Amino acid sequence: MNDATPREVAWHFGIAAALSLSTVAAPFVPEAIMLYAGYRYLRHFTYGLRTWRAPARIPQHLGAKGYRDETTRRPGDATWPIGLAETGQVWLRREDLMQGLALYGDDPAWRVEAIGTLVFGACYNAHGAIVIQDANDEMLTDQLIKIAAPFGRDLEVRAFNLIEAPQPPLRISTETITNAIPDLGLGSEAIAVNEAMLPILRMLSERYRENLLTLYPTYLETEAFDKLVKGTYEFRGKDVKADDKSSSDAAAFKKVIEPLKDLSEETRKKGRLALVGFAGELATLNCVSLDKGVDLRTALSAGALMCIRPYSTLTAALVIARCNEALTALAPERAGHALVHIAYPDELSGSSAQSFREAAVKADAIGSLSFPKRAASHIYKATRKLCALQIRSTKIEDVEQARSGRIVSALKDCPFVLDIQFPAAERDKQEGV
Numbered sequence: 001m002n003d004a005t006p007r008e009v010a011w012h013f014g015i016a017a018a019l020s021l022s023t024v025a026a027p028f029v030p031e032a033i034m035l036y037a038g039y040r041y042l043r044h045f046t047y048g049l050r051t052w053r054a055p056a057r058i059p060q061h062l063g064a065k066g067y068r069d070e071t072t073r074r075p076g077d078a079t080w081p082i083g084l085a086e087t088g089q090v091w092l093r094r095e096d097l098m099q100g101l102a103l104y105g106d107d108p109a110w111r112v113e114a115i116g117t118l119v120f121g122a123c124y125n126a127h128g129a130i131v132i133q134d135a136n137d138e139m140l141t142d143q144l145i146k147i148a149a150p151f152g153r154d155l156e157v158r159a160f161n162l163i164e165a166p167q168p169p170l171r172i173s174t175e176t177i178t179n180a181i182p183d184l185g186l187g188s189e190a191i192a193v194n195e196a197m198l199p200i201l202r203m204l205s206e207r208y209r210e211n212l213l214t215l216y217p218t219y220l221e222t223e224a225f226d227k228l229v230k231g232t233y234e235f236r237g238k239d240v241k242a243d244d245k246s247s248s249d250a251a252a253f254k255k256v257i258e259p260l261k262d263l264s265e266e267t268r269k270k271g272r273l274a275l276v277g278f279a280g281e282l283a284t285l286n287c288v289s290l291d292k293g294v295d296l297r298t299a300l301s302a303g304a305l306m307c308i309r310p311y312s313t314l315t316a317a318l319v320i321a322r323c324n325e326a327l328t329a330l331a332p333e334r335a336g337h338a339l340v341h342i343a344y345p346d347e348l349s350g351s352s353a354q355s356f357r358e359a360a361v362k363a364d365a366i367g368s369l370s371f372p373k374r375a376a377s378h379i380y381k382a383t384r385k386l387c388a389l390q391i392r393s394t395k396i397e398d399v400e401q402a403r404s405g406r407i408v409s410a411l412k413d414c415p416f417v418l419d420i421q422f423p424a425a426e427r428d429k430q431e432g433v
Contacts, residue, residue: 055418056082056409059091071413080121082391082407083420090420092389094125094366096411097339100357100387103370105405108137110393111370113403113422115341116143118368119305122339123151127366128303130296132310132319134343134370140307148305156305160294162287162319163311169286169293170308172322174198174212177282179321183352184313186274193271196260200228203256207249208235212290216279225272231257281314288318296326300365301334313347320344320352324359332364339366346372350382357386388412394419 051068052058058069058076067076078091103114115131122129131140141159148154160170181194201219205212218224219233227233231242233253242257244250260268299306310316320342327335340360344353353369360367369386371379373393391405404421 054078054091055085055087056090056092056414056416057096059089079125081117081124082121083117083405083422085418085420090407090418096389096409096414097366097368098361098364099389099411100360101366101368101389101391102383102387103368103391103405104373104375105370105393106373107393107403108134110403110405111137111343112140112143114370114391114393114405115140116147117422118339118341119144120147122366123148123153123305125337126303127337127339128300129305129339129341130299130323131307132316132323132340132342133307135310135312135316135345137309137343139309144305144307153305158294158299158304158306160287160306160308162309162315169289170319170322171293171295172288172290172318173325174202174290175325176318176321179324179352179355180314180317181275181278183317183321183348184278185349186278187270189267189271190274190278191271192263192267193260193275196263197275199256200233200253200260203252204233204235207252213285213288214283217276217283220272220276220279222272225268228257228260229268231261278314281312285315287315296322297329300326300330300338300340303337313345316345317348317352320348320356324352324355327356327359327363327365327367330363332362335363335365338363339368341368341370343370344379344383346376346379348379350379353379353383354386391420 051070051073053070054076057071057078058067059078059081060076063069063074063076063078068074069076069078078093078096080092080094080097082090082092084090101118103111105111105114111134119129119131121127129144131144133140139159139161141157144157144159145154148157162170178191178194178198181191197216197219201212201215204210204215204219219228224234231253233240240247240249240253242250242254263271308319310319323340323342327340340356342353342356356369357367369383371383375383388410390408392408394404394406404419407416407418407420409416
């Protein structure tokens with residue numbers, strides 16, 4: 001009553017006074033009140049509205065039987081199994097996971113079990129799942145097929161191992177390249193030079209039907225770059241000058257050269273040097289393409305089951321940037337039934353992780369991230385406030401090779417800390433592995 005308003009206090013006092021006076025006029029009223037209270041207890045707490053604080057959330061199948069979640073005061077609606085605790089199964093709502101989940105662990109087998117549990121939840125809820133793996137982990141294809149098989153979705157699983165340069169490749173855009181550069185920490189000069197160079201490269205690619213990715217390092221070479229700054233480019237032994245009024249090639253060149261000229265000499269110099277190695281590696285990639293291959297937007301919209309394994313920091317940055325583009329471009333009704341999990345490399349800046357969480361929330365999708373057990377300082381600072389749920393790997397005593405974790409919830413209405421085992425770890429325990 002300490003926080004009740006004066007009107008509420010007066011109301012309760014009036015009820016108490018009325019009950020007290022009624023006992024004078026009718027001796028049997030107290031007994032009637034007791035019987036009514038007993039009826040209410042039996043009806044609403046034992047046989048009717050059954051509420052309690054679950055280890056996390058009340059699962060939907062129990063909510064259908066009348067069980068209510070004490071934190072939300074409504075029938076249980078949790079549909080996502082997370083693991084096994086001493087108190088039983090741990091379930092969460094889709095809305096909980098949308099607030100962000102972070103996995104922290106170094107053991108590859110632990111990561112496989114943790115990600116497998118998330119994908120199981122996606123299959124259970126008829127969601128799609130796109131998993132961007134760590135470059136050092138084995139492909140998850142076999143594990144995903146086993147998880148999807150009981151749901152009749154094993155034939156939907158697609159794997160893209162970018163080390164083996166699959167055909168068709170993964171489709172990216174020039175915006176993907178632009179978004180990957182800050183994440184690679186190449187500096188503000190590289191960002192500025194890239195923004196000035198891309199219109200030039202796009203013009204050359206369209207006019208001469210050449211691959212923009214292979215043109216990039218060519219025109220970053222010292223001589224070719226200096227010519228561009230002076231208003232000239234060479235293609236197949238032919239020089240084209242921006243001030244040539246009789247050439248359509250020159251007219252097209254003149255439209256796109258000014259941003260590069262406007263940069264200071266120091267910015268051009270530092271930016272070019274920072275981009276040379278980046279553009280050189282980009283030109284050698286057979287696993288990505290600007291005009292053909294698999295589009296993540298289509299995969300997300302279709303609810304696909306897919307795992308992608310990058311093989312370098314650059315390919316990881318490109319895949320993450322493309323994933324962010326896909327989430328941003330899709331409306332919630334198209335991406336709302338998807339889980340996207342990213343194993344985030346320590347070598348990146350953390351900016352794309354922030355963009356990923358923002359894009360996932362906007363698209364109404366579930367976005368989760370995984371990090372090493374001790375993430376790099378700059379990554380931790382960039383991502384520490386992104387996720388309301390964390391699962392950290394732990395070891396189970398007396399059980400060899402068991403995979404377990406400690407889940408910490410900062411959900412507004414459901415804070416908790418629980419030690420859990422993933423279902424596969426429990427099976428190992430029973431089998432004596």
